[in-house]
Amino acid sequence: MRFHYTFQKVVDLKGNEKTQAEWMLSTALGELQAQERSLEDLTVQRSAMITSLQNATEQKTPMSKIREMQEYVDYLDKCITRKLQDINLAHREVQKKQDHLNTKMLDEKVWLKAKDKALNLFQQNMILREQNELDEIATVRFAMKSL
Template sequence: MRFNYKFQHILTLKEREKEETLTLYDESVRQFENAAKKLYDLLKKKEVLEQFQSDKLETGYSIQKIRHNQLFINNLEETIDFWQKKVLATRNEMRYWEGKLLESNIEVKKYEKMKDKSYEYFQQWINTNENNQMDEIAAIQFQHRKGN
């Protein structure tokens, strides 16, 4: 006799949902990492540029070049502000998918646990059935021997 789990279709569906959620989570992690790397690169660039400007101010720097540098730093700060918001948004999205993945894992584990319990019950039922059949066979053999 073969074990047939009555909720197998649901378990398969939940596992598929979990895999899809994992894919979306991995994609959100990748987007977060890319945005964070871009932000880090921009902050590093700003730091280097400010250090360069500071060094040049000590040694002498034309007003035109100072204005040009300051304009560039202001534009860089706007870009940094954009990427900070982008990092925050991608972090929130990553956390959202992380929560969904956790929920999916819990759902799959519930159905797997139910399947395990159902299988244990099935095994007990098979063992009880086999024992009963063995008892019947032994009783029949005993009756045949007694009758002879």
């Protein structure tokens, strides 16, 4: 006789939900990393522009060109500020997905533990049945020898 868990489909569903939550967390982490790389690129561009601006002030560069460079630095500052907000949003999303994953993992663990308990109970019942059958066989043999 084989063990058949009545709620196996629920256990499978909980496992699938956990896997899906892992994928969602992975996606959120990928988005966070992309935002951080984008911020790094903006910071590098800003540093390069600041260096160019400093070099331009030391050389005989027209004022309009210097003003244009300064406006671009200001634009990059605004982009960096927006990117920092995006990163904060991405961090919150990652935390939300992590919490969701933790919930799904706990759910799955509860159902797996229930399945293990059912399996243990099944195994104990099987051992008890086997023992009763062996006892019955031994009783029948003893009775046959007594005759």
